[in-house]
Amino acid sequence: MNNTARTSRRVGIAGAGAIALASAAWLRRAGHGVTLWSPRGPGADALRTQALEAGGIETFSVRVEVARDAAELCAAADVLLLALPVNGHRRTMDALLPFLRDGQTVIVSSMASLSSLYLHEAAVRAGRRVTVASFGTTVLTARRESATQVRVMTRRQAIGVSALPGAHVDEAVALCTELFGEGFFAQGSALASALANVNPQSHGPLAVFNWTRIERGEPWAQYHCMTPGVARAIEALDAERRAVAAAFGIALGPIEAHFARSFGTTSEKLADIAAELHAQRGGPPGPTRTDTRFVSEDMPYGLAFVEALGAIAGVPTPATRTVLDAASLVNGIDYRRENDLVEPLGLARETVAGLLARL
Incomplete structure (x- = not known):
């Protein structure tokens, strides 16, 4: 320091x-x-x-x-x-x-x-x-x-x-x-x-596919539960994130590069990165409350935002939609409506060129 x-x-x-x-x-x-x-x-x-x-x-x-x-x-x-x-x-x-x-x-x-x-x-x-x-x-x-x-x-x-x-x-x-x-x-x-924020892409599948643990308040380690299947879902969301970014002229590296920059990991595959981090850190613990930010923040302000950008740019986001729908279904909350920024920013009426000009 x-x-x-x-x-x-x-x-x-x-x-x-x-x-x-x-x-x-x-x-x-x-x-x-x-x-x-x-x-x-x-x-x-x-x-x-x-x-x-x-x-x-x-x-x-x-x-x-x-x-x-x-x-x-x-x-x-x-x-x-x-x-x-x-x-x-x-x-x-x-x-x-x-x-x-x-x-x-x-x-x-x-x-x-x-x-x-x-x-x-x-x-x-x-x-x-x-x-x-x-x-x-x-x-x-x-x-x-x-x-x-x-x-x-x-x-x-x-x-x-x-x-x-x-x-x-x-x-x-x-x-x-x-x-x-x-x-x-x-x-x-x-x-x-x-x-550039990959939290929604990683937290969304972690929450949805470990929901019974969250709902029952059971202790669980995030990286230990980022199994190959969950990692596959995260990779699909990450690919859509990067495709949407590319439609706006933004080149983003994959989620694996984010982990390497942030935590110094050396593995190439996401599931192996998760195992490496779990071995090093033994955590962090996964959420045990249903109002976790994994859904209250990352769903409306992360995944729903990517979905809205995809609609502007004409980029399909089926994996993002699926996880967002699953989280909304299991919680009984429409997370698309929970975002209080999309409407005042006028994104539903925006174009790629128009949004880039504002930035």
Whole structure:
């Protein structure tokens, strides 16, 4: 971990979950000022009087500030980091928008379903000149152990960054490097960042084909249960993700390359990669609640989003549709309707050329 910041930044973090707490610990340890705000209530209040304890990669404690509301968070920060589930992005962005200042950068981690485009276009309409940067995945992987404790498990080795306006991407990469350290590289557009996230493609089949374990609350290890058959389904979804991206002029590597970049795996086949990770890490544990983000986030904002893009570009996505339908059927929820970004972004009325022009 880089313990000395070359330039001290004031970072405001929206969120109080695992990634928010891990990012707060990491940034504060590096010498940056950190203020947390929990958009969903008093989730960060304990940190007003207690230290944030981090374990995992390193063990240490830091003190952070806690904002009462969106206005106080924006006033305290030069840089904002949105580190919360994507089903809270639109609501949180709407809360922050009136208080954004010209020159601020908002980093969306991780971005899905073009939530960063939603914020950028809303800011333009409001007359705010801000940069919205996007990660397709999180810099850190972590587990929240309590309101004041977080376990940081991984610092990913390579993270793509996009920006809106696109001309600001080099500045965004430099800023992210200043905050978190080396490993960031420029991506061509926010759409590339959104489609670079392979969580929906891996989590969707894992959830659907291990649903009885989830519903009964049984313990199960994700990579151990990524059997050859489940891996085959994941590979089919990943092929559709890359085909949709190609229709928008975006070249993406396969999911196997993502695992190699993120975790240093050496196996070539996905099922073997899963076995390698299980042998190394023995986890992470699979979800044991039916409201898991594997379905509440990854279905509407991941698979339904890919399906919507496929409809724009005329790219068939039958495997994506099948897994999305299965998850909707078993939960009694139409996950296509759960996405609150597709409609305000006007994707049903968009064309390939039109969407690319907006990016």
